[in-house]
Amino acid sequence: MLAKGENPNAALQSERADGEEVRHLYVHIPFCPKVCPYCSFYKETSDRNKTQAFLDAVLRELDGQQTMLPPLRPKTIFFGGGTPSALSTPQLEYLLGGLRERLDLGALEEWTLEMNPATVSLEKARALRALGVNRISMGVQSWEPQLLAVLGRVHSAEQARRSYEILREAGFENVNLDLIFGVPTQTPEMWRRSLETTVAMRPEHISAYNLTYEEDTEFFRRFVSGELRQDEDADAALFEMTADTLAAAGYEPYEISNFARPGRECAHNLAYWQGADYLGLGPSAFSTVGECRWANVRDTAAYNARIHAGETAVDFREDVPPTMRRAESIAFGLRTNRGVAARELAAWPEKVAEFGELGLLRVMAGERVILTRKGRLLADTVAAAFI
Template sequence: MRVSSLYVHIPFCASKCYYCDFNSYVSTSDVMERYLDGLDRELEAVAAEYAHDPLKTVFFGGGTPTMFDSRQTERMMKMLHRHFRMSDGVEISVEANPGTVDLEKLHVLKEHGANRLSFGVQSFENDLLVKLGRLHDRDAVYQSWELARKAGFESINLDLMFGLPGQTLEALERTLRALIELGPEHVSSYSLKVEEGTPFYTWHNRGQLILPPEEEETQMYQMVIDGFQRAGYEMYEISNFAKPGHRSRHNQVYWRNEPYMAVGSGAHGYVDGVRYINQKNVPEYIETTVQGQRPVVEQEVIEVRMQQEDTMILGLRLMEGVSFARFAKQHGVEMLDVFGDTITRFEKLGLLAVDETGVRLTHQGVFLANEVYAAFLE
């Protein structure tokens, strides 16, 4: 399968949130300029190295891509178009944090083809935002939302977190009401994961981070599912909800275990059965790329069995599951010949549903998904 998707990592943030283990840094405008110098050279190298079709999806993630000023934003978008052709109807998504956009910057993005924004809202409760180390407040969400609509963006995702320290079911319900009232075309909703190397991890180990009990977190997840489905959103993936026609096409590339190119510090790509990882350290990334070298520090050829496992584990995140036809087309073998025993076991447990088209999680399976995924690694 020829690659037609690109991920671009922009690692800069105004500050580091307490729960965040992503590759992100607080930096200066001068470093950002030099980063763009390196990114330009890497885009050129990646475009030349991989046989690719005109891009169908592009995703600028971070960090916070909207940390760039308007001129830097224009430069970023122009270099994308200089090195890659876009297909008709390409989806170009840009992550943003509330408070980091203005009308000029949004117009620049729109004029250069960006047609989908993703705001890291997380909560509408100001006290919870402070606990997360977020710099924005509820008012900043509304202001950024209004600017995005004014700039002409008709496809906006809002990120929502639950299972937060001090969060109650009532607080989550208020956030759900506020978010649904805004009416974004897409919502990504995740439970908090305490990751090693973050302040939350340290505080949790010291007993200083009090999280909702597991039973309450499960109730929160059910509340999220029910709330968005009642409001007309389709739950098309285990953590994602969309209005008709607004599924994230780029993320579906990941969930269908399809190839994608990736550029930027710490970016992960997957092309021709090889997974690669870029240099995370920003100064080293810049030094390598401005010299015209690719900043890849790790490569792994993904063996056939692991590719098959990835197709199942990633694909079962989708509510449509994994079809027998798609599995056979990707891997040249029948799914049941490879994973028949595992599928039968979890079908009997009521966690997987099987019909003539394929395999998917049941409602009960959605809540025990990690247990199901792990079984495909046995």
């Protein structure tokens, strides 16, 4: 924990005097139209009384970071949440416009913004496109009305379809749709239908997440009480179905939960997984620059108050020495289809051989180690053996 007012980044000024740029920016928008019972991302229901103070706080935080950090010249920007599209069009114009004024966007390649289908309008989508956002990630979760109800979603399947059409109409040519499998009461047939419906819409990218029961969620409490159950074998079969259906439709499985048409991988997430530096703004946002990692307070009111009082919003920091960053990049790398360089695992020849015999990984041309499909199901266990 930091002392009040202490800035964790002061040391970076000297450590990173080489002027190396930070190329990836994350902005956390903590508002949602309604809180979903399975979700543990930091969020709260939209609150008009906090929003303007929040928008100003983000811009002020960015100003502060720009004086402390190496130059920020983003190649990717990701607005996540929560639900960034829960902000109104004028609020988005204020925030994104403020960002544009403060940043050199000459190197920007990808600007993603997460949307909930209930918060999409043509006016908003056009405004975002005009502001430079060129990738949308929309949480559909399922096309089955019954499962949308189980998930407590605020939108219908029809509304999600209409929102997708609006995004296309507004000129978005790079769209991701999020889906969830392993949902209570979901049958394999329902999942097959959701995959086929999604594929027929031809998004550039599909994220297919296995439902996880996260602490501090309503689903977790119902899981602990025995009301909701997880069937790992059934989930593994749904994962297989996902990989087969999406591969047949031309989507490359470039990470365990992420599938993209050629060249449409999410550059921002790839940068994380490859161990790049990134700056995060907003409540709960993490940053990693050089050998320093820090996170902002998970409380919007506290975040606003601290930033507007001229204090740091950071309430956690840790050192991430090169050995730790290397271990993390092995764990993340194994989740991707590029795998990791064989030399990175040279210290564990027996483990590599053992996992190879078990059919969990392959060594490609002696140079790269990648997980097989079976290995992807056990990615965390395999990664743990190397770190």
